[in-house]
Amino acid sequence: MLRIGILTSGGDCQALNAAMRGVVKGIYSRCDDVEIYGFQEGYKGLIYSNFKMLTSRDFSGILTVGGTILGTSRQPFKLMRVPDENGLDKVEAMKHTYHKLNLNCLVILGGNGTHKTANLLREEGLNVITLPKTIDNDLWGTDMTFGFQSAVDIATDTIDKIHTTATSHNRVFIIEIMGHKVGWVALHAAIAGGADIVLLPEIPYDMDVIVDAINRRKESGKRFTIIAAAEGAVSKKDAKLSKKELKEKQAKRKYPSVAYELAEKVQKRTDQEVRIAVPGHTQRGGSPCPYDRVLSTRLGSAAAEAILDGNYGNMVAIKNDKIVLVPLAEVAGKLKYVDPHSDIIKEAKLTGISFGDK
């Protein structure tokens, strides 16, 4: 008898269900004697022993369904060692649930924070296999996370749609794209959507350069400008602040988010009308794109194989189109940033996209 616990943790994204379906189908193709415990709302379900017994039927018909059939929640890693309001030790509680149910392993689908906790559980002696989910594509150790391509499709579609209005009205449009720490979605959507300026957390911007790019477009007869700004886009000046100082400054700012701040600055310094579009959580919503369905199915079925072979303590990743196992100890706590000196940035710059840096 194989007893598998499964949970989805952190922000949702497309293809979580597709990935779980891949795991379960892969397991059942080699083993019938299985019990699946689906923990509700991420680590919360494991902490408070809140689970549903699932069968292969529960994972049927969900390949194209967005969200997660298990529900999810954010349980910050830094609070895992802090007892809950009733004094419960969360780590001990998770271990207790695991042992009480006599699980052989836990399959955990999540992003960066989730991986830190998954690694902690591994260190505490639990058998853990993880799958890389996040629209941000910022998990170290994998070329790609599922959710990313679907989010890029949606962000690109927003840019495409805004393009027509921007052109009709000769406006500057600022489209705010998800990504507080890394700018992968903004970068890809900006290239795919033909944005004129893209602002990433990894490449601090200079307002003079942005204004200059807008004015140069106008002088050349192009009276509209599309700016794709990642949520975490930061000015050169602010980039010099410490993490704490920047957080304090942002907490005090009068704007709800970066797009509003940029809009005010652009409005003051150009004579063009400025508008904002914030696609927000639409970027995590709806059905996964075909690429994500394929990727998550491959990762899920490879996870099944790792479980059946007893290869625990790993994240199932994709590298150079090969599915590989990466030790959790290597993954936990590292982010995969956009490299400002990488080929994709150079190529984007050659096509005339400004990154607001020079």
Ligand code: F6P
């Ligand atoms: O990590 C995924 C992500 O969508 C980020 O891109 C975004 O900044 C954040 O989550 C939003 O989080 P929440 O859903 O908690 O508002």
